[in-house]
Structure formats: structure tokens, C-alpha cells
Amino acid sequence: MAKPGKPKSKRTPVRLRHRIEKASAAKQRKQRKLAKNNPQWRSRLKKDPGIPNLFPYKDRILYEIEEKNRLKEEDFRRRREEAKTTKAAQSAGQAVPTEDDINKEDALSDLIDDEGMDEDELDDASNPMSALLASARARAAEYEGASGEDEDDEMDEDVSEGDVDVTATSSFPTSGPQPLETSRRAFDKVFKSVLSTSDILLYVLDARDPNGTRSREIERSITAADAGSKRLILILNKIDLVPSPVLKVWLTYLRRYFPTLPLRANNPASNAKTFDHKALTVKATSETLLRALKSYAASKQLKRSTTVGIVGYPNVGKSSVINALTSRLGSSRSSSTACPVGAEAGITTAIREVKLDNKLKLLDSPGIVFPSASTPGPSDETIPNFSKKQLNEANLTLLSALPPSAITDPVPAITLLLHRLSRSQATLNPLLEQYDIPASTLVPSGADGDVTTDFLIQVARKRGRLGKGGVPNLHSAAMGVLMDWRDGRIRGWVDAPEETEGGESGGGREIVKEWAEEFKLEGLWGDDGGDQEEGVDVMKE
CATH class of the missing domain: 1.10.1580 (Conserved Hypothetical Protein Ylqf; Chain: A; domain 2)
Structure with missing residues (x-):
């Protein structure tokens, strides 16, 4: 009992407040635990909603963004190459040209153009600018030499992916898809490099338009190289996009010039309108091609590995051919990591070496729009108002x-x-x-x-x-x-031209028969004789 006259305390119990705090902490712990186990966890960063479809000039804005990103990437690569060159030159004890040296040389060039001075006057010992010009030229020569050595070092770097050895052996074209003019200028570098190092050339064609992706000049170059020691096989890819009768006619037509094998390098895209050729599956066709290449390598008994170069137009499936061959080696990883592939052209930007075994080596090359190709489309194709x-x-x-x-x-x-x-x-x-x-x-x-x-x-x-x-x-x-x-969602193809007597230069029935024996193509859909009927039967839908 409180004493009379003593004031009553104003303190209140805090049990309720403590209970609320404990309940709140327990709830927060439970929410954090559920958030960790939630597969639909999202970042706190808000996702960019992008540009609405109804926004005016959307295409122009997207193009400007893409161009800005491309320029930024090129600048980054240029700076990285300069850093590598500078580091290599410093380690070799060479002098590295600075920006001042480059600016001085540019200034001298401008002076020659503006004042009309002759370079012989600048080289004169009595001229005080001759020493400056000689120094700038020497620095520039050392810079170019160091850059060339650095590029050679990069070409020798090997990368091992999965169970297949992969090597990037060259870097031309530099990066990204190449325009038509650049692709044709790169023809001599890429094709001749592959041709000089390859024993067998696989020329990949699109089954929907084989002649449109075929160059007669390329075939003549291959057959004439090294006194006719090179071998050429035409690979008719994407056969699941054409019906069986069209495929039969094209195979008969192409086998009049060179050995030709049908191939399904990969599975079609989603919702693609394909044709079922029964025995001509991805597994069966790739095994047939691999068996033919190994037969040739074993028959030659070379002390080195046989090199197989793969050439063709962009997006005909050259990298997919390599992936299909590596998948036959029993490695699940090699088929997906040997060569990158994509639906768009320009995925492969450098010559890529893939070692299958000690006797067989593949070279994947960037797609090239070959010069002097056959006439676009059928020979009788004309469209009004079209140049x-x-x-x-x-x-x-x-x-x-x-x-x-x-x-x-x-x-x-x-x-x-x-x-x-x-x-x-x-x-x-x-x-x-x-x-x-x-x-x-x-x-x-x-x-x-x-x-x-x-x-x-x-x-x-x-x-x-x-x-x-x-x-x-x-x-x-x-x-x-x-x-x-x-992606094959629209069905369409070009019919094979009518057969004429004789053959064109660079091919013929004699070559087909001789090369077919070397690759042991009899019964493997590569012969043009009596066993061809067996290949026709398996291609019925």
C-alpha cells in the first residue's frame, strides 16, 4: 500500500511492446528464409522497360544505340591491342612511340602538304627538321615491327575445350559480320590460307539453293592447287528443308562434277517446316561423312594428321558440320563447344582449328561471299525494274x-x-x-x-x-x-537445272569415280552407279 502523500509512478509495463518487436523480428526472419528458397527471386535493380513499339523513330534510336556500342567496343579493342604492343615492346627492350612522336610526324606531313616542301629537302643534313623526321620514322618502323610480332604470338595460342583441341589460328576478318566488299577483299587471305594447309576441302552448300551458294572458280582453284593433289567433297547441308524428289535430283546433278554427300548438321529451328528423309538423320549422315574422311586419312598413311578445310558462304552451316563430326566421337561436351554457331551470319570470325584425333584435323573458316560466283538464282531469273x-x-x-x-x-x-x-x-x-x-x-x-x-x-x-x-x-x-x-518456317527451294551432256572444267565423272574410291563412298550415298538406288529408297518420306 502506497504511503499517503507519495506521488504515483507514471511508468507503464513494456511487455506489449517487447511482444510486438519479437513478432516483427520473427516475421522478417521467415520472409528472408522464403526469399532465399524462392526460384523467382529478382534483383532490386529495376529492369529497363526498353523502347515502346509505338515510340516514333524507334528503329533510328535502336540503330544509334547499336552503333554507339559498336564504336565503344572497337575503341576498347584498339586500346587493348595498343597496351599489348607497348608491353611486348618494353619487354623486348625496344622504344615505344609516344603520342608526341606521332603528332610530330603528322605535323611534318601537314607541313609538306601545306608548304609544298619536298621530302628530300627535309632529309638534307643542313635542314634542322631532318633529324626530327628521321627520328619519327624510326619510331614508327619499330612500332609496326612490335605490332607484327604480337600478332604472331596471338596466332599460336591454343585453347582446349572439352575433349576436342580447339585453336584459333588466325584473326581475319577482324570481328563481327563483314560487309560484301570486305568479305571479297578477305577472299585471298582466308581461302588461300585454308587451301594451302588443307588436304581435303569440304564445300558446304545450302540444299535449298546449291548453285546459289556454289562458286565454279573456287572448285577450279581447289582442283588446280598442288598439281591436283587436293580433294574436294560437296556437302549438301540443310537437307531436311527440301522434299525427297528435289534432293534426289540435286544429288544426281552435283555428283556429275564432284563427290557429294547429303548432311543434316543439326536439328531444325522451332516451328520449322521440315521433311522426313527417314535414314538421313543427323547421326547417320554425320557418321557417313566422318567414316569417309577417316578412310581417306588411313589410305594415305601420312606421318602427319590429315587436314580438312571447310569453306562456304556465310550461314550455310560450316561450324555446324564440325560440331556434328565431333559429336560422333562419343563426347557430349565436344559437340556443343567445338565451334560456336548461331542463326545469323558472321558468328565465326577467325580460322578455327579443331583436332579430332591424331589422324584428322578440321579447319573452320569464316563465311565468304566468293567473287565470280555463279549467276544469282536461276540463270533465267529476271525481275522487272531490278538491276x-x-x-x-x-x-x-x-x-x-x-x-x-x-x-x-x-x-x-x-x-x-x-x-x-x-x-x-x-x-x-x-x-x-x-x-x-x-x-x-x-x-x-x-x-x-x-x-x-x-x-x-x-x-x-x-x-x-x-x-x-x-x-x-x-x-x-x-x-x-x-x-x-x-529458320525454315517458309518452305521453298530452287529446282536443279536440266542435265546436259559433258561436264564443266574442274570436275567430271572420272574425278567422281576416282575420288569415291579413295573415300570409299560406295554404298554411302556417294556413288553414281548401281548402288544409288539404295540411297534413293532411304530418302522417301
């Missing part, structure tokens, strides 16, 4: 030899595609079913009707490729059609 240059670029686009970033105007390629597919109902009907459009779309409306524009408008409306105000985006619709064509 030869436009027809060539449109044909390269349909061959997927150009990456999407290098396609400035896809509409001519769509015109060429419609022109080819409209020749037969077997290819026209699947196209109309793919986009659910009526056949009347491909009929010109009026005197000035444009079939391509009408087709792209229908595709843009069906696929939601609309711009501001609901206006159809023809460029986006055309790119979507090209992507469907590249």
Missing part, C-alpha cells in the same frame, strides 16, 4: 549471307522470294497458310498494283507489325518474313 546489283543483294539476303544489321532494304528480297515461290503451288500454298492470307493478295490489283507491298501489308496486320496510328510497318514485316525464311 543486276539489286538482284545480287536480294539473292544474298535470301541465302542468309548477310546479317540483319547489314540489310538496309529487305523489300527487294521479299520480291525475289515471292517471285520464286509463286512458280509452284507446292511452295505458294504453304506461304499463304503460314500467314493466313488469301491467294488474291499475290494478284496485282490494277495497272499499278504492287504484289510485294500488298503482301507485306497483310503480314503486318496479321503479325501486329503496326506503327503509330495503326500504319503497317513494311520494313518490320519484311524482316519478320526473312527471319521465317532463314
